[in-house]
Amino acid sequence: xxxxxxxxxxxxxxxxxxxxxxxxxxxxxxxxxxxxxxxxxxxxxxxxxxxxxxxxxxxxxxxxxxxxxxxxxxxxxxxxxxxxxxxxxxxxxxxxxxxxxxxxxxxxxxxxxxxxxxxxxxxxxxxxxxxxxxxxxxxxxxxxxxxxxxxxxxxxxxxxxxxxxxxxxxxxxxxxxxxxxxxxxxxxxxxxxxxxxxxxxxxxxxxxxxx
Amino acid sequence: xxxxxxxxxxxxxxxxxxxxxxxxxxxxxxxxxxxxxxxxxxxxxxxxxxxxxxxxxxxxxxxxxxxxxxxxxxxxxxxxxxxxxxxxxxxxxxxxxxxxxxxxxxxxxxxxxxxxxxxxxxxxxxxxxxxxxxxxxxxxxxxxxxxxxxxxxxxxxxxxxxxxxxxxxxxxxxxxxxxxxxxxxxxxxxxxxxxxxxxxxxxxxxxxxxxxxxxxxxxxxxxxxxxxxxxxxxxxxxxxxx
Numbered sequence: 001x002x003x004x005x006x007x008x009x010x011x012x013x014x015x016x017x018x019x020x021x022x023x024x025x026x027x028x029x030x031x032x033x034x035x036x037x038x039x040x041x042x043x044x045x046x047x048x049x050x051x052x053x054x055x056x057x058x059x060x061x062x063x064x065x066x067x068x069x070x071x072x073x074x075x076x077x078x079x080x081x082x083x084x085x086x087x088x089x090x091x092x093x094x095x096x097x098x099x100x101x102x103x104x105x106x107x108x109x110x111x112x113x114x115x116x117x118x119x120x121x122x123x124x125x126x127x128x129x130x131x132x133x134x135x136x137x138x139x140x141x142x143x144x145x146x147x148x149x150x151x152x153x154x155x156x157x158x159x160x161x162x163x164x165x166x167x168x169x170x171x172x173x174x175x176x177x178x179x180x181x182x183x184x185x186x187x188x189x190x191x192x193x194x195x196x197x198x199x200x201x202x203x204x205x206x207x208x209x210x211x
Numbered sequence: 212x213x214x215x216x217x218x219x220x221x222x223x224x225x226x227x228x229x230x231x232x233x234x235x236x237x238x239x240x241x242x243x244x245x246x247x248x249x250x251x252x253x254x255x256x257x258x259x260x261x262x263x264x265x266x267x268x269x270x271x272x273x274x275x276x277x278x279x280x281x282x283x284x285x286x287x288x289x290x291x292x293x294x295x296x297x298x299x300x301x302x303x304x305x306x307x308x309x310x311x312x313x314x315x316x317x318x319x320x321x322x323x324x325x326x327x328x329x330x331x332x333x334x335x336x337x338x339x340x341x342x343x344x345x346x347x348x349x350x351x352x353x354x355x356x357x358x359x360x361x362x363x364x365x366x367x368x369x370x371x372x373x374x375x376x377x378x379x380x381x382x383x384x385x386x387x388x389x390x391x392x393x394x395x396x397x398x399x400x401x402x403x404x405x406x407x408x409x410x411x412x413x414x415x416x417x418x419x420x421x422x423x424x425x426x427x428x429x430x431x432x433x434x435x436x437x438x439x440x441x442x443x444x445x446x447x448x449x450x451x452x453x
Contacts, residue, residue, distance in 0.1 A: 053269045149262060169265070171228065189220075196255070
């Protein structure tokens, strides 16, 4: 069960470790379906930092990143019924909704050039998604999931890490990655397929995202 | 490798949105028809569901989470039909107000135009009435240096009004004016100044003088503007007797 002892999301506050079990996540989902506004507040409090992380890493504009996060919570509140009822499915679903919306924005014509240019700038995957840890972030709800995903990523060969980075965190397509890395399209597909296969094996065991 | 193998190979890429647009559409067309692929996609989505969390979390700016809550719940309070219909209703009301204003202004203009037209019609009707009822119609020629005009009098005894038409004469010289006089037993009685425009006949409606006995004729003179007396002193241009 999750005990929300105090808000922890706004910067500067002393993050307190909270616990979200599968049961608690299921409870939030059910209460969202029942239009319980407290459940929405709880979800926003827990998920916003992670959703902002995804959108800001994909979109260069912080204001646009916030817009996408806000849209995602609109979806969570108004279309919660379509989220998977499976255990531990709520947060991944919300992450997926957010990421897909960010990609939709990226793939509009006006964003395309920016997207590609930024991919060049952040081509060093290590700097982009493995920032130096800040001591107080260990208390961030979900931080251990972040660490596990990071660890899973680091187990991949560097060329697969790079392909995953460009596809998953920069929203590039196969052909765009091939162009970016100057490698054949088939090689990109193979690297991604292998990388996704390995990541599935590692990440499939993650059930509770805050324990 | 058969056609379906392509879908199997690209299931993870579909989840990651790494497929090209046309490939993505192809996949979306395929999914409703293929239960195996749907199940596989669900599994991959579940397995890779945490992958976005490789990205470092970003602390929201102060007040942002509250802003989200308010925005989402406000959206909820105002359902879709209200969110759509309310602005439309406001726009429609504004259009109606503006439209009514325009109609009102247009209506006021129309009313004003109608009133002027009605007044003109009444005046024409009155003019025609005098002419139709006239017991005497008098006409005389006015000749001068290089011009030949004339004067008509339509005398309506029933209303004791005359319609006087002066035409074909030049405008009065500077310092002078044309004057119409009634001929009464006790002398000439001033009728009115006749302002002449050479391009149009001058038309006057004059009421007969009441206190000077019966009117038996009329005269048109050219008077100096300095003549403020009640008797003509200038040159007589036309003279008519009933």
